[in-house]
Amino acid sequence: MADTAKPVPRVRMPTTAKAGEIIEVKTLIAHEMESGQRRDAAGQLVPRKIIKQFTASFNGQEILRSDWASAVSSNPFLSFFVRVPETGTFAFSWLDDDGSVYKTEQKVTVG
Amino acid sequence: MDAPSMPAQSVAQSSTGAVHHSRRSFLVFGAAGAAAWLAFGGAASAATEGYTAEFKKLTGDRKLLEGKIKIELPSIAENGLVVPLNFEVESPMTPTDYVKSVSFFAEENPNPQVASFAFTPLAPKAAASIRIRLAKTQNIVAVAEMSNGDLYTARKEVKVTIGGCGG
Numbered sequence: 177m178a179d180t181a182k183p184v185p186r187v188r189m190p191t192t193a194k195a196g197e198i199i200e201v202k203t204l205i206a207h208e209m210e211s212g213q214r215r216d217a218a219g220q221l222v223p224r225k226i227i228k229q230f231t232a233s234f235n236g237q238e239i240l241r242s243d244w245a246s247a248v249s250s251n252p253f254l255s256f257f258v259r260v261p262e263t264g265t266f267a268f269s270w271l272d273d274d275g276s277v278y279k280t281e282q283k284v285t286v287g
Numbered sequence: 288m289d290a291p292s293m294p295a296q297s298v299a300q301s302s303t304g305a306v307h308h309s310r311r312s313f314l315v316f317g318a319a320g321a322a323a324w325l326a327f328g329g330a331a332s333a334a335t336e337g338y339t340a341e342f343k344k345l346t347g348d349r350k351l352l353e354g355k356i357k358i359e360l361p362s363i364a365e366n367g368l369v370v371p372l373n374f375e376v377e378s379p380m381t382p383t384d385y386v387k388s389v390s391f392f393a394e395e396n397p398n399p400q401v402a403s404f405a406f407t408p409l410a411p412k413a414a415a416s417i418r419i420r421l422a423k424t425q426n427i428v429a430v431a432e433m434s435n436g437d438l439y440t441a442r443k444e445v446k447v448t449i450g451g452c453g454g
Contacts, residue, residue: 198411198412211420213397213398234409237407237409238407238409239406239407239409239410240404240405240406240407240410240415241404241405242402242403242404242405242415242417243402243403243405244402245398245400245401245402246398246420247393247396247398247400247401247402247419247420247421248401248402248417248418248419248420249368249369249370249418249419249420250368252417252418253416253417253418254415254416254417255415255416255417256410256412256414256415256416257410257411257412257414258409258410258411259409259410259411
């Protein structure tokens, strides 16, 4: 699983909503979440490489932040709820152990 | 860690004088509640020592309340690599009364930390769904901290058929 491709985050949520509506956001990112406890064929511990933090914000204001340990499954899935006060942009980011940040945005229109 | 916990256990059990001296029956009986539970968590096995330390680091000596937290986990997980975890903490989620954080621990995992969630009043519900890895059959413990500093805790056991830590 020497996957060197940059993980692509996927987010599924409605793109339109009523003002103040609560909607569910489902997120998924392809990532091995190497726990740091597994040994390779030579008996050496495979170094930890996980996504350690997820954040969700709306128009620049943080809604939710989640810190992850090695117990989060590979290809981490996370779903949660947000309120849509007005037309705006939800931003999501995943922080990797190696410092990489994977980001995606979704505009939601109130109307 | 075993040494300081063990005397507490034997003293407590002899003082109950009850017929059933299992750890579980004492827990139900125990007036000391959370404190006793922590002490026995430490005595139970080497793996839970890490959990006890992490749990203590978060909760300190603060009072632990029950309720408000709803955890959904399968009773039996055939594959410990992917165990769905859903939770919701009861709260109005207003700027003056909201859930600040919810943390999860797996007592018997090599690293007991699982995930923690920091909510802001912008979140309409202190709820989420995630998938986690469990090394073996064990308790999952949740701790929720409210905006007024109150701590709530809940736990649920998951029986794991195939472990999820490369075993």
